[in-house]
Amino acid sequence: MTLPRLLWVPALLGFAVIVLPVIGLLDRVEWARLPALVTSDAALSALGLSMQTAAMSTLVCLLLGGPLAFVLARSDFRGLRVLRSLVLLPLVLPPVVGGLALLYLLGRNGFLGQLLGVQLPYTTAAVVLAQTFVAMPFLVVSLEGALRTAGERYEAVAATLGAGRWTVLRRVTIPLLLPGIGSGVVLAFARALGEFGATIAFAGSLQGTTRTLPLEIYLQRESDVDAAVALSLLLVVIAIVVIVVARPRAVEGLR
Amino acid sequence: MRAQFRLARGKFTLDVELAVEPGEVVAVLGPNGSGKSTLLNLIAGLLRPDTGHLSLDGRDLLGAPPHRRGIGLLAQEPLLFPHLSVLANVEFGPRAQYRADYRETALRWLDEVDARAFADRKPRQLSGGQAQRVALARALAADPELLLLDEPLTALDVDAAPAMRGLLRRVLRTRNRPAIMVTHDALDALVLADRVIVLDAGRIVEQGPTRTVLTRPRSPFAARIAGLNLVPGTTVDGGIRSSAGVFIAGRGSAGAGEDGVAVFSPAAVAVHRDNPHGSPRNALRVRLAGMEPHGDLIRLRAEDGLAADITPAAAAELELEPGQDVWFVVKATEVGVHAARGGVWGRD
Structure with missing residues (x-):
């Protein structure tokens, strides 16, 4: 189909909205100070913490979200559709609201917080939990999409060959799903790495403990703009790497 | 089961x-x-x-x-x-x-x-x-x-x-x-x-x-x-020897000496009153058992179960009637010869 030519105008404007800000950022970078800025103690500590917590929360997403995706894609019970919609909640909820929700669930006065008797808020574990909260839907949705696309025909064949459910899962389903798992993991990691609102509401901003890279950028923005821009550039580079690695399967999975 | x-x-x-x-x-x-x-x-x-x-x-x-x-x-x-x-x-x-x-x-x-x-x-x-x-x-x-x-x-x-x-x-x-x-x-x-x-x-x-x-x-x-003509027999080189001893030439993948069957469509059969001695064709002598309309054609049914589809004009020209002996003629290229499950044929 040939598109009406007029359609190109808003389409290009839309593309500009996405890409121009990044160029604006690049324009502002103090290239001479860049190496020193991204290797400062505060920056390295924030980067390290971000990498560790994002990796941890991605692992938690995989261990909990993987089985959740299987249940959503392969089982059939009343309320399944409601469950599927609820999983998307963190995608549409403002992250800061998610952070507050976590705080009032697990804080000193939260009912689960009292029940467990552990102090979770303002710890590194809280960072991981906040990131898991916002990143989980990305993994679940892309994995569920991959499971649906794959269908159940190979599993059915494996069962007629005498393979029990765990054998089928281990030797057929998961190997066939590896590309989907890979892109889901990359997406979840990217989302966890960029997480800001839920983290600051639930975990605060303590250097070395809960101050991840996005929080560090927000803080530096007031004292040293060049440092904030340099660290932003770091996140942009990581994001682009993630997009290149995860495309196109992950994006198709989100449709 | x-x-x-x-x-x-x-x-x-x-x-x-x-x-x-x-x-x-x-x-x-x-x-x-x-x-x-x-x-x-x-x-x-x-x-x-x-x-x-x-x-x-x-x-x-x-x-x-x-x-x-x-x-x-x-x-x-x-x-x-x-x-x-x-x-x-x-x-x-x-x-x-x-x-x-x-x-x-x-x-x-x-x-x-x-x-x-x-x-x-x-x-x-x-x-x-x-x-x-x-x-x-x-x-x-x-x-x-x-x-x-x-x-x-x-x-x-x-x-x-x-x-x-x-x-x-x-x-x-x-x-x-x-x-x-x-x-x-x-x-x-x-x-x-x-x-x-x-x-x-x-x-x-x-x-x-x-x-x-x-x-x-x-x-x-x-x-x-279906509605196919099937002639059971034993496969031989280039065709099949029917249980009645008639050789039918045909094409197929079966090796010689197997239980087999010759398969051809009723539409591939031409009907003659006398034996046509044309070499590439198989001629089978049959006794007509019945005739019935089959779409635009007439389906002739022989006593041994074989069928032939011919045009009403051809049927009229041949002056066919049940009980008559005629020749069913089919080209070797229209006959498929296949090995078939042994024992099937004995049960019928």
Whole structure:
């Protein structure tokens, strides 16, 4: 189909909205100070913490979200559709609201917080939990999409060959799903790495403990703009790497 | 195997009862949407019936999950696991059943289907015919007590199908275990099956020995795909020697000295009052039993069951009437000669 030519105008404007800000950022970078800025103690500590917590929360997403995706894609019970919609909640909820929700669930006065008797808020574990909260839907949705696309025909064949459910899962389903798992993991990691609102509401901003890279950028923005821009550039580079690695399967999975 | 299923899905209801004897191969024919594949899925345990029962060698199987049934399935598509090599695909069944000799079993079946040369390849490197042979080896390496075949030749191209059909025939005969094959091709039923079941709208509308159903179909569907002339006999070089001792020349893949059958369409038959001594043609002397309209044509029915379709004008010109002796003439190129399940022909 040939598109009406007029359609190109808003389409290009839309593309500009996405890409121009990044160029604006690049324009502002103090290239001479860049190496020193991204290797400062505060920056390295924030980067390290971000990498560790994002990796941890991605692992938690995989261990909990993987089985959740299987249940959503392969089982059939009343309320399944409601469950599927609820999983998307963190995608549409403002992250800061998610952070507050976590705080009032697990804080000193939260009912689960009292029940467990552990102090979770303002710890590194809280960072991981906040990131898991916002990143989980990305993994679940892309994995569920991959499971649906794959269908159940190979599993059915494996069962007629005498393979029990765990054998089928281990030797057929998961190997066939590896590309989907890979892109889901990359997406979840990217989302966890960029997480800001839920983290600051639930975990605060303590250097070395809960101050991840996005929080560090927000803080530096007031004292040293060049440092904030340099660290932003770091996140942009990581994001682009993630997009290149995860495309196109992950994006198709989100449709 | 004995099975009885009832399954309602919206407007469609499947309601069948069937039995397959040890070593018997049953073909299930039927139009699209008649419930053929549903029936196989019910037997394999991939679908659950509303009510029914299923037993194999006296074991009650309806409550058993698919992997505990000992029922193999070869589908239209090979569905080889794409991440595993050909050898690992064939080893899958025996390994899943914790059999120590999985490697030998897999290699033996790869030999059996003449695919050992591909053992190290990935499925995507195989042609359609090769992949389906490997899928057959994989299904059989799992040592199923009952083999289900869901249109196993449909997805193959014209060159690969006859070889696969021959392979299935050899394997099904040697194994001497029951099999149920869904097909829409009368030839598959003819070559592979002892008995035919015709399914329509979820019910069995006709069943019987392959030869009877294919030569004298009673259901409209069987009549459309079958209605073939079949002459049983023993294959010889370049044709077949009928049980009455008449040589019929034809084309086909069967080796000499096998139980076989010559197959030709009634439309390929010309009718003469006298023996036409033309060399490339087969001439069969028959006695007319009846005549009936068949579309725009007249179908002549001979006493031995053979049929010929001719135009009303030709019928009028020949001044035919029942009881008359005439010659059915058919070109050798119109006659297919196929090995057929032994024993079928004696039952009729």
